[in-house]
Amino acid sequence: xxxxxxxxxxxxxxxxxxxxxxxxxxxxxxxxxxxxxxxxxxxxxxxxxxxxxxxxxxxxxxxxxxxxxxxxxxxxxxxxxxxxxxxxxxxxxxxxxxxxxxxxxxxxxxxxxxxx
Amino acid sequence: xxxxxxxxxxxxxxxxxxxxxxxxxxxxxxxxxxxxxxxxxxxxxxxxxxxxxxxxxxxxxxxxxxxxxxxxxxxxxxxxxxxxxxxxxxxxxxxxxxxxxxxxxxxxxxxxxxx
Numbered sequence: 001x002x003x004x005x006x007x008x009x010x011x012x013x014x015x016x017x018x019x020x021x022x023x024x025x026x027x028x029x030x031x032x033x034x035x036x037x038x039x040x041x042x043x044x045x046x047x048x049x050x051x052x053x054x055x056x057x058x059x060x061x062x063x064x065x066x067x068x069x070x071x072x073x074x075x076x077x078x079x080x081x082x083x084x085x086x087x088x089x090x091x092x093x094x095x096x097x098x099x100x101x102x103x104x105x106x107x108x109x110x111x112x113x114x115x116x
Numbered sequence: 117x118x119x120x121x122x123x124x125x126x127x128x129x130x131x132x133x134x135x136x137x138x139x140x141x142x143x144x145x146x147x148x149x150x151x152x153x154x155x156x157x158x159x160x161x162x163x164x165x166x167x168x169x170x171x172x173x174x175x176x177x178x179x180x181x182x183x184x185x186x187x188x189x190x191x192x193x194x195x196x197x198x199x200x201x202x203x204x205x206x207x208x209x210x211x212x213x214x215x216x217x218x219x220x221x222x223x224x225x226x227x228x229x230x231x
Contacts, residue, residue, distance in 0.1 A: 042224050107160040109159045
């Protein structure tokens with residue numbers, strides 16, 4: 001079955017280290033998104049992509065970067081991890097080719113990142 | 117910029133009772149509206165969505181929501197709650213972009229169910 005996966009599921013790192021969180025979807029979706037979830041804030045959009053080589057900043061993009069070299073993957077990189085980036089990170093995807101832009105966003109299981 | 121307000125942080129209901137979770141949005145155009153549910157330690161699952169047309173939307177697990185433009189609301193309802201409905205519920209508005217839409221979420225309402 002088609003799915004969206006995230007790895008690792010749990011990560012502990014130190015302040016200042018570079019960290020990359022993986023997101024992989026097998027639906028052949030055009031659109032991919034990264035959100036972070038924090039207590040009291042709900043989910044907030046970090047970056048998103050509407051296709052290969054396309055990336056856009058979301059509401060809370062500072063300190064994060066993404067690149068889209070193929071349809072299936074949108075890795076999220078924290079260039080220099082900070083304690084304020086301790087959070088749960090969710091990847092989502094939507095928009096199979098040929099479907100309307102109103103396609104549903106499907107979410108991955110999340111990655112819990114702790115920055116010490 | 118768009119925003120979503122979920123006024124209730126935590127709601128407790130008895131099993132079998134009816135449920136209404138409130139959601140108010142702010143958006144300059146006709147919104148795309150969504151309700152997602154998140155069980156502990158899990159990702160988000162879509163309950164229902166509104167893009168256009170009939171303002172009463174039916175979703176999975178017996179949930180429904182009604183879009184009221186005049187009140188900028190999209191409240192979620194269920195006539196009879198089951199213990200398995202205990203979870204956190206998120207309302208979201210979709211802001212249309214060039215290729216698709218981006219979601220702005222409310223802060224969530226945690227639902228507890230008393231057996």
